[in-house]
Amino acid sequence: MKFKDLKFVETKSPDGIQALMQFGLYELSVVQNDISYGGKAGLYEIGVFVNDLLVELPGITAKNDTVNGFLTEQEVEAIMHKLYLISAQARGPIQRQVEKYATRISLEDIRY
Secondary structure (H helix, E strand, O other), rough: HHHHHOOOEEEEOOOOEEEEEEOOOEEEEEEEOOOOOHHHHHHEEEEEOOHHHHHHHOOEOOOOOOOOEEEEHHHHHHHHHHHHHHHHOOOOOHHHHHHHHOOOOHHHOOOO
């Protein structure tokens, strides 16, 4: 899972780009536009959707926040890897354990 795998499309209002990627129950939205956090500096903002609702997701967004901004391509890619790990186990209570584990491993440890 790499940043280059994201398929960006142009948006008109606001003026910029957006990519969507599905991870099981989760849909990752990556934007860069005139009003996104970091967009004017060439950085990205992400949000995670579940059933078309923007959600707070520990380890991905801050507490009481549903977006994460001012992200580099590498930071977006790290979030993609976390979502991959979380969604692979999203069928049961093991999900919380996977989230804790995902924060302790490096990207080089992930095998596909």
